[in-house]
Amino acid sequence: MVGGTGGGETITMSTHESAVHAADAHAAPQGFIRKWVFSLDHKVIGLQYFFLALVAVFVGMFLSLLMRIHLIWPTVALPFFGEMQPATYLSLLTMHGTIMVFFVLTTAPQGGFGNYFLPIQIGAPDMAFPVLNMLSFWTTFLGFIVLLAAFFVTGGAPLHGWTGYAPLSALRSMPGEELGADLWITSIAIFCLGALMGALNFITTTLDMRAKGMTMMRMPLTVWSWFITAILGLLAFGVLLSAGILLLMDRNLGTSFFVPLVTLNGQLTGHKGGSPLLWQHLFWFFGHPEVYIAILPAMGLCSQLLSVFSRKPIFGYKAMVYAMLSIGFLGFMVWGHHMFMSGMSPYTAFAFSIMTMGIGVPSAIKTFNWLGTIWRGRIRFHSPMLFAVGFVSLFVTGGISGPFLAQPVLDIYLHETYFVIAHFHLIMGVASIFGIFGATYYWFPKMFGKMMNETLAKLHFWLTFVGAYAIFMPMHYSGMAGQLRRYSQGTEVAWIKALTPIQVFISIAAFITIGSQFIFLFNLFWSMWKGKKASDNPWEATTLEWITATPPPHDNFGGRTPVVHNGPYEYSVPGAPKDFVMQTDPEIEPAH
Amino acid sequence: MGLMLLVVIWLITLVSTYIFIAKWWWLPVGASSAAAAIDHHFTVTFILMGVVFVAAQLALGYLVWSYRDRGSAPGKESYSHGNTKLEIVWTVLTTVLFVGMNLASSSIWASERFRQAEANAVHVEVTGMQFAWYFRYPGPDGKFGVTKPELEDASAGGEAALGMDPKDPASKDDVVSGVMVVPVNREIEVILRSHDVIHSFFVPQMRFKQDAVPGLAIHMHFTPIQTGEFEIACAELCGLGHYKMHGFVKVVSQEEFDKWLAAREAEKQ
Numbered sequence: 001m002v003g004g005t006g007g008g009e010t011i012t013m014s015t016h017e018s019a020v021h022a023a024d025a026h027a028a029p030q031g032f033i034r035k036w037v038f039s040l041d042h043k044v045i046g047l048q049y050f051f052l053a054l055v056a057v058f059v060g061m062f063l064s065l066l067m068r069i070h071l072i073w074p075t076v077a078l079p080f081f082g083e084m085q086p087a088t089y090l091s092l093l094t095m096h097g098t099i100m101v102f103f104v105l106t107t108a109p110q111g112g113f114g115n116y117f118l119p120i121q122i123g124a125p126d127m128a129f130p131v132l133n134m135l136s137f138w139t140t141f142l143g144f145i146v147l148l149a150a151f152f153v154t155g156g157a158p159l160h161g162w163t164g165y166a167p168l169s170a171l172r173s174m175p176g177e178e179l180g181a182d183l184w185i186t187s188i189a190i191f192c193l194g195a196l197m198g199a200l201n202f203i204t205t206t207l208d209m210r211a212k213g214m215t216m217m218r219m220p221l222t223v224w225s226w227f228i229t230a231i232l233g234l235l236a237f238g239v240l241l242s243a244g245i246l247l248l249m250d251r252n253l254g255t256s257f258f259v260p261l262v263t264l265n266g267q268l269t270g271h272k273g274g275s276p277l278l279w280q281h282l283f284w285f286f287g288h289p290e291v292y293i294a295i296l297p298a299m300g301l302c303s304q305l306l307s308v309f310s311r312k313p314i315f316g317y318k319a320m321v322y323a324m325l326s327i328g329f330l331g332f333m334v335w336g337h338h339m340f341m342s343g344m345s346p347y348t349a350f351a352f353s354i355m356t357m358g359i360g361v362p363s364a365i366k367t368f369n370w371l372g373t374i375w376r377g378r379i380r381f382h383s384p385m386l387f388a389v390g391f392v393s394l395f396v397t398g399g400i401s402g403p404f405l406a407q408p409v410l411d412i413y414l415h416e417t418y419f420v421i422a423h424f425h426l427i428m429g430v431a432s433i434f435g436i437f438g439a440t441y442y443w444f445p446k447m448f449g450k451m452m453n454e455t456l457a458k459l460h461f462w463l464t465f466v467g468a469y470a471i472f473m474p475m476h477y478s479g480m481a482g483q484l485r486r487y488s489q490g491t492e493v494a495w496i497k498a499l500t501p502i503q504v505f506i507s508i509a510a511f512i513t514i515g516s517q518f519i520f521l522f523n524l525f526w527s528m529w530k531g532k533k534a535s536d537n538p539w540e541a542t543t544l545e546w547i548t549a550t551p552p553p554h555d556n557f558g559g560r561t562p563v564v565h566n567g568p569y570e571y572s573v574p575g576a577p578k579d580f581v582m583q584t585d586p587e588i589e590p591a592h
Numbered sequence: 593m594g595l596m597l598l599v600v601i602w603l604i605t606l607v608s609t610y611i612f613i614a615k616w617w618w619l620p621v622g623a624s625s626a627a628a629a630i631d632h633h634f635t636v637t638f639i640l641m642g643v644v645f646v647a648a649q650l651a652l653g654y655l656v657w658s659y660r661d662r663g664s665a666p667g668k669e670s671y672s673h674g675n676t677k678l679e680i681v682w683t684v685l686t687t688v689l690f691v692g693m694n695l696a697s698s699s700i701w702a703s704e705r706f707r708q709a710e711a712n713a714v715h716v717e718v719t720g721m722q723f724a725w726y727f728r729y730p731g732p733d734g735k736f737g738v739t740k741p742e743l744e745d746a747s748a749g750g751e752a753a754l755g756m757d758p759k760d761p762a763s764k765d766d767v768v769s770g771v772m773v774v775p776v777n778r779e780i781e782v783i784l785r786s787h788d789v790i791h792s793f794f795v796p797q798m799r800f801k802q803d804a805v806p807g808l809a810i811h812m813h814f815t816p817i818q819t820g821e822f823e824i825a826c827a828e829l830c831g832l833g834h835y836k837m838h839g840f841v842k843v844v845s846q847e848e849f850d851k852w853l854a855a856r857e858a859e860k861q
Contacts, residue, residue: 086832161829167806168789174832260807262788263744263755264722276790276805310659316674341792341827343784343805346705350698357690364686365679371651372678376670378661381593389656393601396648400641407694409701410634412801413619416792416827458593466600473608477617482796486829492836493825495620495796502617572671 028554038138040130041554045137046116047447052141053108053436058521059148060099063092065514068507072500074489089488090159091176095151097162098184101290102191103144105428108436109297110233111140111198114226117443118202120545121223123211123562125555128204132197139194147187150180158184161486163287166258166279167271170250173264182251185244192241195233202230211544213564217321218583220543220568221314224321225300228328229293235332236289243282250274280342284335291428292331295395296324298435299366302391304568305438306370308541309385310377311579313569316369323362323369330359340408341415349408356406363399367392378572382539383457387438390465391431397469398427401476416486419479422472430468437464437520444524445538449550450531456523460516467513471506478502542580543568594660601653605646612642623797623818623843629700630799637693644689709781709813714774714849717783719754720791720804721746723833725824726754729767729853736783737763744787755787767856772841775849776819784810792828795841803828816843 029035039045069076070084070092077083115133119126127133150157155175160168164185172178206227210219219227246257250271258279259271307314314320336344336352370392379385401423404410414420437460444452475483478499483490490496490503537546544564548557562584570581573588581588611617622631717728717736724746730736737760744755749770756763774780784793786804794801800814826837844852 086835090829090832090834159832165790165829168829168831171789173789261741262786262806263741264788266744266746268741274807276807311661312670313673315672316679319674319679341801342790342803343808343810346701349705350701353698354691354694357694358687360690361683361686365683367648368678368682369674371648371655372674374655374659376672377659378664378670379594379656379659380661381597386593386597389597389652392652393604393649396645396652400645403641403690403693404634404637407633407637407697407701409630409697409704410637412704413630413634413796413799415801416794462600466604469604469608473604477611480619481617482620484794484825484827487835489835493838494823496825499617574671 038134040126040134042115042119042127042130042133043447043552043556045133046112046114048137049107049111049115049140050113052137052144053104053112054524056099056103056107056144057433058517060096060104061514061517063096063099064510067092067096068510070488071490072504072507074491084488086488087156087159087174087176090161090486091151091157091180093486094159094161094176094184095147095157098147098188100429101162101294102188103140103147105294105432106191106195106233106290107140109301109432109439110202110226110229110293111137113222113301113436113439113443114202114229114297115198116447117545118223118226119205119209120548120552120556121220121543122206122209122214123544123557123564124205124209125557127201128209129201133201136194136197136201139190139197143187143190143194146183146190150183150187153179153183155180163283164247164279165283166247166250166274166276167260167262169279170247170259170271171262171264171269172251182248185247185251189241189244189248192237192244195237196241199230199233199237202226203234206230211562211564214583217318218564218567220300221303221317221320221324222297222300224324225296228324229296232289232293232296232328232331236286236293239282240286243279243286246282247279277339277342277344280339281335284338285332287338288335289328289331291424292327294428294432295435296327298391298432298438299324299395301435301439301442302388302395303366303370303373304543305384305388305442306373306392307569307571308442308539309380309382309388310374311380311571312373312377313567313571314369315372315375316365317567317569319365320369323365326362327359330355330362334359337406337408337411340411346408353406353408357403360399360403360406363395363402367396367399382441383452383454383461384438384442384539386458386461386465387434387441390461391434391438393465394426394431394434394468397473398423398425398431402427414479416484417479418475418483418485421485422475422479425475426468426472430472434464437461440524442539443545444527445534446545446550446552448528448531449534450527451534451538452527452531453523456519460519460523463516463519464513467509467516470509471513474502474506540578540580542566542570542582544583547582547584594657598653598657601649601656605649605653609642609646612638620796622799623816623820623822624799625815625817626700626704627797627799627817629703633697633700636696640689640693705812707813709811710779713779713781713813715781715783716772716774717785718772718793718804719785719787720793720826720830720837721753721787722789722831723826723837724753724770725772725793725826725837725839726750727769727772728754729769729856730762731765731767731857733762733765735762737761737766741787746787765857765860767853767860769856771839772824773849773852774816774841774843775846776816776843778846779813779815782812782814784808784812789830790828791826791830791837793824794827795822795824797822798841801827816841819843819845
């Protein structure tokens with residue numbers, strides 16, 4: 001796949017012709033519905049995913065705001081909620097996690113930017129299967145509606161956390177665990193279907209639709225990251241889908257996949273023989289690769305941005321590709337590190353631990369190479385670059401707590417504490433979100449033909465960067481002091497009560513950081529109408545999306561078919577007329 | 593802008609590292625035999641990762657400031673696709689660091705979790721249910737009586753909550769308590785069970801945490817080395833009352849423990 005240009009060339013040639021046919025098959029649609037609603041155009045679908053994630057992220061953020069208010073003022077009466085009960089708090093954390101993981105971190109970087117830019121960056125007129133692409137968006141959209149519906153049904157949203165550990169999630173034991181929990185798991189199953197369709201499309205498109213000369217090793221690292229993410233998605237979401245169906249059966253058809261003989265409120269439940277650990281194995285077999293599904297696109301994008309704005313080739317392109325491949329591969333062998341304290345065999349913990357520490361190696365390679373990329377560069381501090389630098393910083397900070405949690409002997413103490421919350425929010429949440437912000441500021445001119453306001457963008461960066469640290473750094477401290485997650489109140493356990501001052505600090509930091517996201521929202525919509533007109537290549541970047549018009553025409557390249565001669569990161573090439581060489585420019589001397 | 597990034601990244605790094613090192617917050621003082629080794633390994637990991645954290649952040653801040661665009665023409669040195677030798681060096685270094693750290697801790701894990709409790713360990717059955725912990729001692733016969741789910745009555749508390757079968761002779765001398773009383777400097781074998789959903793038994797000072805899973809009886813052990821009262825909290829989301837599902841481990845001298853147990857036996861008769 002990687003080598004063998006000879007064979008690859010012929011494949012590219014022949015598929016290229018069929019790709020042209022595919023473009024002819026759906027010429028630019030005219031009506032509003034066909035153009036903007038049930039569109040087959042990967043760019044419109046990418047925007048639909050993007051705006052879905054935008055709505056989702058503000059909903060998810062609003063839920064976290066309510067949680068942060070409740071944690072420091074447990075008795076305050078909120079509009080619509082009144083004085084918050086434990087049930088409400090638990091439903092907020094469940095929905096916050098589910099919305100953020102599925103409908104933001106999986107949806108925006110892959111469904112949004114991947115859909116919009118993968119075909120353009122490889123020189124294709126569209127995705128391989130446009131109808132499937134449309135279906136995968138609308139399936140995901142349906143999943144989101146079903147999830148939100150859980151808030152409005154009798155009993156309200158589920159309370160079992162986004163990980164939905166059985167038997168809690170499998171029994172109709174309390175208000176939120178009735179219809180709300182059925183909707184929750186149904187929504188996740190629907191989401192899995194959408195993600196599977198998307199994954200198939202991404203993989204096929206990357207393998208079959210590349211323009212002439214776009215060998216695998218000339219693909220931008222963004223394309224590599226979307227491609228690897230799609231493979232992870234294909235393998236992971238299928239397992240979650242099956243687990244979800246089994247859970248639905250346990251809840252509604254009286255099966256006992258995940259429920260042993262248990263009593264609830266003094267009553268036998270009628271279940272027997274099931275295994276609560278089976279759910280955890282299935283869930284985390286999806287759940288750990290999911291972390292990489294969220295972060296890999298941000299890694300690819302960040303590599304891209306560091307190279308563009310440092311005006312330097314990426315340091316160790318091949319090492320970056322191999323590092324992403326090994327992260328994806330190892331990502332499937334480490335799920336048990338979520339289960340060190342679950343009652344799973346302690347011998348397996350040893351194996352899972354070694355594998356997990358192993359993932360630290362490619363992650364460290366990536367960090368070294370990012371530093372290597374800016375080293376001796378000529379850095380331009382446009383807003384996308386600020387977010388890329390912020391990403392590296394947050395990735396290091398979030399990553400460094402990993403080796404603590406990966407060692408079962410330290411996990412004995414740290415498991416389920418705020419130390420874990422700090423770890424995964426920084427690396428999977430905030431670092432990925434910085435990738436999404438960077439991507440938005442970087443590609444906005446291409447998507448909307450306007451520039452975003454740079455002053456507001458920089459203000460947004462500083463508040464968010466410092467704010468994210470102010471929220472999540474103290475969680476390491478409270479976690480080390482034993483603060484447990486998913487506690488609706490810290491009033492009952494003495495050592496947790498003593499940590500209230502940290503909670504107050506975190507909440508205040510969260511209020512400010514959440515507030516500053518409205519700067520981004522304002523900038524986004526204001527710039528769409530009032531922004532400065534963007535040129536075709538405002539960042540002087542080399543990849544294919546910058547050779548076409550802004551915004552790109554329906555078939556991406558206006559009837560032309562790009563032919564690629566160069567790698568994706570040819571900046572500051574000695575002797576070249578400009579400090580960047582487009583991928584379609586005549587071939588330069590092989591790089592060393 | 594480069595200078596501002598340097599200042600902010602360095603400030604965040606140094607301030608947060610200072611708060612760690614000054615131990616404004618830290619793990620509570622350990623009170624079990626395993627705590628010393630676990631804490632030592634925590635400190636080793638903390639120092640190694642701390643060095644990596646500070647070095648990487650300082651380097652990042654320095655590089656973005658140092659290599660900001662100063663308007664000069666690109667030099668020859670800036671066109672580079674990387675360096676294979678360097679790639680190999682840091683791959684090997686990080687592999688040694690991560691795998692080494694892991695191997696260094698595996699013997700502690702093995703002694704905590706691979707080994708069975710010693711023969712003379714004190715046996716305590718710990719049962720979690722929404723939202724309380726119950727502790728059962730086997731009594732002089734050394735055997736736990738049979739429990740039956742259909743006999744469970746959580747509202748009655750005590751033996752009835754555990755569903756103990758009064759017809760089983762082995763349960764005659766079993767003692768059930770709402771507080772976990774254990775002798776100091778003796779190994780305690782904990783047999784963890786749950787009646788309903790997953791709970792997790794967490795005593796920070798003992799450096800002890802283990803999920804209680806319905807359908808499983810999980811055998812674990814720890815040795816308290818300090819007398820005193822230590823709070824237990826549930827560490828796995830178990831429902832509405834999760835935040836208040838707590839209890840106490842009372843570590844006392846062997847004599848006090850014997851006296852306490854004998855008094856509870858006497859109460860039963």
